[in-house]
Each structure stands twice: as structure tokens, then as C-alpha cells.
Amino acid sequence: MRKVKIIRLQKTLTLFAILLLTTQSAVAQFDADKWWLADEPLLGFVAIPAGSFPMGSNPLIDPMAFENERWSDSRRQGIVEVPLFYISRYETTIAQFKEFVEDTQHNVSDASLEGAANFPVASVTWTDAVSYARWLDGKLRGANDLPIEIKRFLDEGGRVTLASEAEWEKAAKGEQGSIYPWGNQVQQGMANYANDGVLAVGSFDCSECKFDLADMSGNVWEWTRSPYQDYPFDDTDDREDLASDALWVMRGGSYSDEANNIRASVRGAADPGARRPFIGFRVVISKQ
């Protein structure tokens, strides 16, 4: 009994230490003059090169695969071509979202703004997430000192938005299609899952993760710009079924999920008006 207590105490202290360290270090990673985007050469945006990847799950390789990850009756996975796009290394933070709210007076729930600055924003609706992306798009276009690479991409037709399912999944699993962002085996210390609450973005060192993206697994579910539809994935048919009630895909699982739900292929979906403490988002710059 006492041993259990000591283990619990150790776990709590470790989490507290991570929290403390990451809170302090992560604040330094963001630039208050750049809408609290990451203080990196590309403002935290990471290029995901054009190319194909296997979308969906193969139960022979991934026994935890859900039925809705199957590509079609005849195929387990589909090969999807995704053009170059940029994705944010981190989930959108409370500081970033607060900047948007203060600038636009956008009406949000108080819960979305509660918490440390570098924690992922949560309790936001899908429309809140799209509104933020639209606002950031305007800010980036109006900026004078935008990184040339980002500026060129925006000028060539890119726009800040949410990731499509395909973009998100490719960014999470890479061209080869691993089960988790870091590989095919679940590993402790790579993601915030099976936990009691969110952590600051980038709390876990995940240099093994594809494209060095943080929290693609766990922490908070991330809204995408794809309506929930059966595979095969095709983002040109989004307006074909308008009779059903809206349901939008979210990806990545959250702190409260177990290992099976933080796989890169997992497809969650939620009502676009839902505000939940485990649903946030990250943005991309995409030409699609």
C-alpha cells in the first residue's frame, strides 16, 4: 500500500517537474511580437514535402485498427498524394488563441482561455478553430517581416487553415506510414496520454517523431477541416452529402485516451459546436 503511494507521489512529482520545466522553457520558444507563434525561423511551421503516403490502417500490421480506418471493402489502405504544405510544430496555444480573441472580440467560452500561456487551447468549437486560422492568415499576409519561404507559399495560393485528414495523417505517420509518430510501438515518455490533464505543448522530447512535430499523439484531439465521411478519402466530395448532420474529423487522441486512440490513423469525430477540454487544434498552410 505504502509502495503504491510512493509510486503515485513519484509520478506526481515527475509530472510537476515536467510541467514546471516545460512551462518555463516553452515560454521562451514563443514570440509575443509574432502572435505568440514559435520563435523559430519559420514561426514554428514545418514543411511537409509533396508525395504520397499510405492512408488508413492495415490490421495485419496494426491490430488495434478500427473498422473506420479501412480504406474500402477491397483495400485496407489507400495511397494518397499530398502536395507540399506547412504544419505547425505545436498545437495552438492559449496565448496564441487569446491574442486572436483580444484582437477580434471573438466570442469564446471562458474555459478556452483558462490555463498557462503555452498550454494547448481546448474547449474550442470547430468554428472557433477555423476563425482563428482565418485571423492568422490575415495577420501573416499583412506582416512585413514574414519568413520568405512562408511568404512565397502564401503568395502562391497557400492559406492558413486546419489540416485535412490526409495532411494531418501524413504529417503524423510520414511517407512510410508508421502506427505512431515515433514508430510502430507504443512508448512511454513520447506523448501525453492515459493521463489526468493536458500539458504544455512540446512537453515531450520527440526527436524520433516524424518531421519533429510535437503532440501529434495525445495531449488534445485536433480539429481538421474534413467532414467525417467513410473512406476512401477524397476531399473533392465534401459537398456531396449535405443532408446529414455535421460531424467533423478530429485526430491524434488526447491526454485521457489510451494507446489505441493516439495512433496516427485514428479517426475521431465531433459535433462542430462541441467545446470539450480535450479538443484543440493546430493550423497548417495549405494550397488545397
Add this chain to the structure above:
Amino acid sequence: MQSVTKKRDVKSRTSKARETSSVIENMPVIGGAHLLKVPTLFAIALFLLSFTSRVQSNDTLIYSFWASCLGLLVWQGWLLKHCAAHNCHKTFIIGLKPQHYIQAMVHLSVYTYWGMYWQPVQDHAVLLVAQILFAYSFDILLSWTRRETYQLGFGPFPIIFSTNLFMWFMDDWFYLQFVMVAVGFLGKEFVRWNRDGRLVHIFNPSAFTLGLFSLVLITTNTTDLTWGPQIASTLSLAPNMYTYLFMGGLVVMYFFSITLVAASAAIVMFALSALYFSIAGVPYFLDSDVPIAVFLGLHLLVTDPSTSPRTPTGRLVFGILYGIGVFVLYTVLDLFGSPTFYDKLLCVPLLNLSVQWIDRMVAPLRNNTLLENWGLGVTPSKKANLVHMSVWICFFAMISVLGKTDSRHVGDSLPFWAQACEEGRANACERLILLESTYCNDNSGWACNAIGAEYFYGQNVPQDTERALAYFARACELRFQAACLNFLDPSQISLADPRAFDFRLLLREAGQNLLEMPEDQLYRRACEHGWQFACDKTVSI
């Protein structure tokens, strides 16, 4: 010690009493020094009410109650001090007048029936009681400040009830409700004229304060501080409300012979509505031939016997003028961009001012035998009132059979307004937008998306992309898929047919939402409303 005497003993002690001697003759009088504290009892009761959960739910409500109590207690303190110094003698004259308690009972029955279908009425019950306590205390203090007697009866009940049947302030502004009540009583006390040798109040107290506050709210553009429009639109949530009001109205008509006022106003309005429809091809009022709140008003607001003409002819003219007044004000308010809800309230004080003029105008008809035979002359008669009531009953039955009361109204149908708008009929596009906006506020995703598209394209409304996006976002959060896609990418706007959930709101015909209605019935109803795709669906079901 309590003393009971007759009015004659009191009359010698007050000069003012002469003015009302004929009214209060033979009424029992209660006197005694301890009665001076009666207003305090009402104030204390009001203070105790402030601890109910309903009042405790809002800080402004609590402070409004406490401020009212404090004001009454200060006034009471002054009166006690004044009376101690001047040895005043204050009395109650007990006067239980049928026009008070019968009207109050009819009002109460309306609240009960309406409250069964609209929860805020039930929530408002405590606040109604509070206003009655406040009204008694205020009215007694006001009377005793100006004279020695107060006529104790059910007088404040119909004033409070009829005021609240048309308007009450939201919790955050509820102190204005007490002000409104106070203004009603001040108007009754101070705004008087000599009529037929008696000094009487000019205005119906509730109509006076409602009219005054309506004017202030409209001119200060603060109409959203009250529940007025919600009250007006939710009366019809109770099934067959027209018939219910009609029945309640018959009671008032029978006892107080106001049939000519209510019936003539109603008949004029139904006739004008029919005339407008035949000319313009669209209804004059949005969702009925005579809006339910107007129908209520012409039975229970404009019919105060003491502020309407004395003669049957005068009452007929009074009713006709009310009908015309409401009809005209509806358009005037709309032209000024003000809520049309106030049409029924603003014209009553003006009509109250005109009663002497009306009575004088009809005086030459004194010798017209034909009119007298029809009970439309200048001599009131109970028998004639019964004849007028019979005519009104026949008329109401006829218009009900024609579907002009509780049945479906052509203005309830969105496809009707869309078609009328396309054809360029008068006000049709504005009505379409108003309806879509109303249904959007009711949480219909379809309606929010439709109005968003109108703002996006600047169709029937000025183009406003930001507003369009806000509507798309709202519709999306109501799970209307087309709206989500429009919000995400407005370069391509999608419209879609209403879902079953939307129809449960769109087809409610000013009644309850159709949350329990089976889908096949719902689509059949939609087909009747002119939704063509629903007709096809009905066939396939």
C-alpha cells in the same frame, strides 16, 4: 382600536372626498392609528420575497427589491412623522369592485393557461406577487399623502396583471419594472380631468405606463431591455389561444358592457387585414390576421370602462379607432425601424385622451331612433350589450371557420414568403428575412445558413460578409453541414433543404416546437407549407 363607520362620517373630514362621493357611498370604512403601518407590512412582505430563490438568482433583482423596500419605508417614515406632528387621521374605505376582481380573475386565467406552455411565465410568478405588494404599498402611501382615505380593494391587481401581460423588464433591468408600476399609479393620481362633473383619471393606468415606457424605450433604442416581443410571440404557444381569449373576453364583455369596444376593434382589424391581402397578395401582419397580443390587448387593455367613452356609439367609435390605430402604427413603427410589437400599446393613451371628444361627437345622435333600437345610440343598455355579444360570437365563429384565428396562417409558410419575395410583393423580402432570422434564433441551422447566404450575396439585405460568416458559423454549430462548408470556404456557397430537426421549428406555426411529431407527419405538414421536396419525400415514405 379598529373602527368601522360609514362614508358619511369621513366625508366631512376631507375636501377631496366630494370628488368620489358617488363611487364610494355606503362602503365600509376602517380607521385607527395602527393602520398607518399597513404599507410597511406590504414593504416587509416585499423584502421577504427578496429571499426567494427566484429573486436570489440575480443581483440586480435583489437590489431592485431592496431599493423599492427602502423607498417605501422612507416614505412611510415621513408619513408617520408628518401624521404625528399634524395629528392626521388615515382610513381605509373597503371597496371591492367587480371591475377589479373580475378583470383580475380573467387576467389570472390567461397567465395560468399561457404559463402551462411557456416556462418564463411560471418563473415570473414571484415577481408578479412582488409588484402587487409594491403597488399596494405605493398606492396607499400616495393616497394618504394626498388625502385621508384609501379605497382598499383589488384595484392594483388588474393594473399589475394587465401591465405584465404586455411587458416586463429583464432581470438585469427589473428596477425599471417598479418604476413602471409607480408611474402607472402616479398617472392615475395626478393626470386627471373633469368628466361629467367628476374628477377622474384620464388614462388607463396600465396602458398609460406601458405607452409611456414604450415611447421611451423606442426613442432611446433600448427595446431589448424587456421581454415584450417574447411575450407577444409566446402567447400563441398555448393551443387555441384566440378561442381562450375570446372566452375570457366574453366574461368581461358581459359584466362591463365593453363588447362594442373590443368587437369593433377586432372586426375593423380583420377587415383591414383582409382588404390588404386582397390588394397586396401578402398578409399585413406577419403571422396572423390579428396578432395574438393585439387580440389580447383589445380584450383586456383597451377595455377599461372608466377610461373609455360612456355611450355605446362612443364605444363603437373608440374600438374602430383602436383597430385603425394599431393597423397604422404597425407600419409607422416598421418604417422607423422600431419593433412593431409596440403598436398595440402606443395608441391606447392617445385614445384615452380622445374619449370626451368622442362622447361629444356622438352626442347629436341622441335622437336617432334607429341607432337606439340597435343599441348603438347614446343610452347604454344591458339588453343591447347581449345583442352585441351575440353578433361578436357569430363573427368570431365565422372567422374561426375561415381559419383566421387558431388555424394555420398563410404567413407561417416560408416558401410562401420566398415566392412572394421573388414576385416583388410588398414587404415580402423583409418578411422573409425577418422569418429566417426568427427561426435562426430558434436554433434552426437551415434558417441561419439561408440568411447567411443572403448576407453573403447581398440578396434582399445589404452585403455583409462578416455577418454572413457569423450566420454560417452559428448554423454550423447547429450541425447544418452546408453551413460548415460555407464557413470554411465561402468562395462556394451551398444551400440545402431543411432537415427534420429544422422542420420541427419551421413548421410550428407560432405554436410549440414539433419535437415529438413523427417524421411522416412532419413531412406532410412541410408539404402543406409549400416545401416541394417534402411532398416528394412524403410519397416515398
